[in-house]
Amino acid sequence: MTGGLLLAIDVGNTSIAIGVYSGKERLATYRIATDQDNLADEYAMLVTGLLRTSNIEASAVAAAVLSSTVPPLVQTFEAVCRRYFGVTPLVIGTGVKTGVRVRYDNPREVGPDRILHAVAALDKYKPPLIIVDLGTALVFDAVSREGDYLGGAIAPGIGIASQALFSRAAMLHRVSLQRPAIEGSIGRNTVHSMQSGIFFGYAEMVAGMVRRFKEDVGQDATVIGTGGYAEGIAQESRVIDFIEPDLNLDGLRIVHELNQEARP
Numbered sequence: 001m002t003g004g005l006l007l008a009i010d011v012g013n014t015s016i017a018i019g020v021y022s023g024k025e026r027l028a029t030y031r032i033a034t035d036q037d038n039l040a041d042e043y044a045m046l047v048t049g050l051l052r053t054s055n056i057e058a059s060a061v062a063a064a065v066l067s068s069t070v071p072p073l074v075q076t077f078e079a080v081c082r083r084y085f086g087v088t089p090l091v092i093g094t095g096v097k098t099g100v101r102v103r104y105d106n107p108r109e110v111g112p113d114r115i116l117h118a119v120a121a122l123d124k125y126k127p128p129l130i131i132v133d134l135g136t137a138l139v140f141d142a143v144s145r146e147g148d149y150l151g152g153a154i155a156p157g158i159g160i161a162s163q164a165l166f167s168r169a170a171m172l173h174r175v176s177l178q179r180p181a182i183e184g185s186i187g188r189n190t191v192h193s194m195q196s197g198i199f200f201g202y203a204e205m206v207a208g209m210v211r212r213f214k215e216d217v218g219q220d221a222t223v224i225g226t227g228g229y230a231e232g233i234a235q236e237s238r239v240i241d242f243i244e245p246d247l248n249l250d251g252l253r254i255v256h257e258l259n260q261e262a263r264p
């Protein structure tokens with residue numbers, strides 16, 4: 001891409017992050033809900049409409065890069081890019097240069113979002129690194145002192161775990177997933193009890209897992225939080241050094257640049 005804008009699309013299980021870049025500068029960021037039933041034309045209306053709110057015309061897009069943890073939507077967004085922006089997106093997957101060595105037993109099993117987080121984190125911070133993604137799943141990833149992606153740990157995300165609690169326990173009703181308005185951690189009504197268990201429980205899980213990861217990669221590891229619940233949990237767990245809400249998009253931009261440079 002010698003000129004024009006880069007459209008970066010990261011399709012997650014719950015939401016889709018969209019970024020528009022001019023060089024290294026992100027001009028706009030959007031998030032929409034993931035719906036596997038939406039057609040390419042429906043997603044195109046959403047995306048082009050959002051771009052227009054930032055005075056960005058589809059014709060200004062010169063390239064696109066796409067990552068998806070929802071396989072059926074890869075073809076959908078490829079169609080969006082070709083039909084409405086006139087570009088063929090670089091799809092993150094096997095054979096795409098990332099600049100990061102993956103030490104997983106089977107590198108094909110690693111979700112593209114996890115590698116993108118490592119790529120973006122390494123661009124800003126000195127390894128070793130621990131990346132905590134508080135999204136649909138709670139994912140911990142480790143990057144060695146040499147800059148290699150080592151692997152990590154995966155647990156149900158706050159939303160998933162809470163939904164299971166609400167749906168399986170007849171006497172427990174849905175509550176907002178936030179820090180309870182109490183002193184200490186003992187809830188004295190059902191709402192505060194559930195909020196305490198969910199919010200403080202996940203904060204303690206994050207703190208404990210970060211402690212364990214530091215034993216493996218080094219006590220000086222920088223801990224980076226990302227994902228929808230990162231801000232609140234970071235304040236409570238007190239082990240996250242930096243919040244980077246758009247690691248996925250920045251990773252897409254970096255990987256796109258690497259693969260442009262790799263072209264003959």
